[in-house]
Amino acid sequence: MINSDRKTARLALDESGLDRAAALLRRGCLVAFPTETVYGLGADATNEKAVASVYEAKGRPTFNPLIVHMSDRAMVSRYVDLSDRAVTLADRFWPGPLTLVCPRKAGSKLSELVSAGLPTVAVRIPAHGAARDLIRLADRPIAAPSANASGRLSPTEADHVLSSLDGRIDAILDGGACTVGLESTVIDVSDTEPMLLRAGGLPSEALEAALGQSIRSATEATDDTAAKSPGMLLKHYAPGLPLRLNAKTADAGEALIGFGPVAGDDTLSASGDLVEAASRLFRLLHRFDDPSRFSGIAVAPVPESGLGVAINDRLHRAERG
Ligand code: TXA
Ligand code: MG
Numbered sequence: 001m002i003n004s005d006r007k008t009a010r011l012a013l014d015e016s017g018l019d020r021a022a023a024l025l026r027r028g029c030l031v032a033f034p035t036e037t038v039y040g041l042g043a044d045a046t047n048e049k050a051v052a053s054v055y056e057a058k059g060r061p062t063f064n065p066l067i068v069h070m071s072d073r074a075m076v077s078r079y080v081d082l083s084d085r086a087v088t089l090a091d092r093f094w095p096g097p098l099t100l101v102c103p104r105k106a107g108s109k110l111s112e113l114v115s116a117g118l119p120t121v122a123v124r125i126p127a128h129g130a131a132r133d134l135i136r137l138a139d140r141p142i143a144a145p146s147a148n149a150s151g152r153l154s155p156t157e158a159d160h161v162l163s164s165l166d167g168r169i170d171a172i173l174d175g176g177a178c179t180v181g182l183e184s185t186v187i188d189v190s191d192t193e194p195m196l197l198r199a200g201g202l203p204s205e206a207l208e209a210a211l212g213q214s215i216r217s218a219t220e221a222t223d224d225t226a227a228k229s230p231g232m233l234l235k236h237y238a239p240g241l242p243l244r245l246n247a248k249t250a251d252a253g254e255a256l257i258g259f260g261p262v263a264g265d266d267t268l269s270a271s272g273d274l275v276e277a278a279s280r281l282f283r284l285l286h287r288f289d290d291p292s293r294f295s296g297i298a299v300a301p302v303p304e305s306g307l308g309v310a311i312n313d314r315l316h317r318a319e320r321g
Helices: 017-024 050-058 073-079 084-095 129-138 158-165 204-211 274-288 308-318
Strands: 008-013 031-033 042-046 067-069 099-104 120-124 171-174 185-188 195-198 253-257 296-299
Touching: 008 017, 017 031, 017 042, 017 129, 017 171, 031 084, 031 129, 031 158, 042 050, 042 067, 067 099, 073 120, 073 204, 084 099, 158 171, 158 274, 185 204, 274 308
Parallel strands: 008 171, 031 171, 067 120, 099 185, 253 296
Antiparallel strands: 031 042, 099 120, 185 195
């Protein structure tokens, strides 16, 4: 049972904060922590009960598997098998905003719940140094979905985490704003044919260049996609207010989020910089998702290239809410 009266400690990102957070994780507690992409809701990935409490705290459907965060390659190789393709991508992009879906190693001590019944595990080594320090201090892999209640926006600041999970988790390490601001790119490298399961902080063009081949996207694929990455099909990243995309002006009562030439009430990026836009996306959606001030949120067109693909993916999901 989740103890919804639990007090959520806000820990500074210093030596004593990291020590306390690591000790909590080792005891099976839930600790939110910053990564370069978004805040993660961390739990010991080898402790089934701790992993179960992640699903419970988030109110996440149990069939949506979690990403397991590792401090280094030695840790990764204890839990999953890396194909040649996986090694190529890991060498090139880890640590960083890339998640590799790999076969679970036989006899792996990882919780079964972490992969929600799939024979694969999604793993990544975050670029955020303090996140890796935390994993190293905890001395175990850390399962961490984005630190928001299920179906809510991904958090890029400590206050976003507390707005949906205060009292439902044991602690949060406050590391300020996340630099990338978009979740990691997820690619399945467990099969002969690599498949992009989620566009994210690393543009798929970079993956294609590294592998020297084009990569099929799960959104273009059919039948087996639902089984492969259930998260793709779920309601996700939804603000409470209705969203209207490709808007050049605001209708009555709407907030307008600008981009490039569309100024808006505030802008993803006045100069049309997609990296800046990605890092500000969730922050602006959070800020304008305020029914006491607005009746809806309009968003300016964002080009469908580079990080714009992931930004538009998040916006379309939010629109469908
Ligand atoms: O940037 C990120 O990836 C953040 C930070 C905290 O690292 N984490 C994150 O986790 O966004 P989450 O749980 O919100 O999203 C995980 C995604 C989901 O779409 C899920 O379905 C997919 O990865 N996934 C996880 N394990 C999988 C597996 N074994 N096979 C296929 N898809 C998997
Ligand atoms: Mg999420």
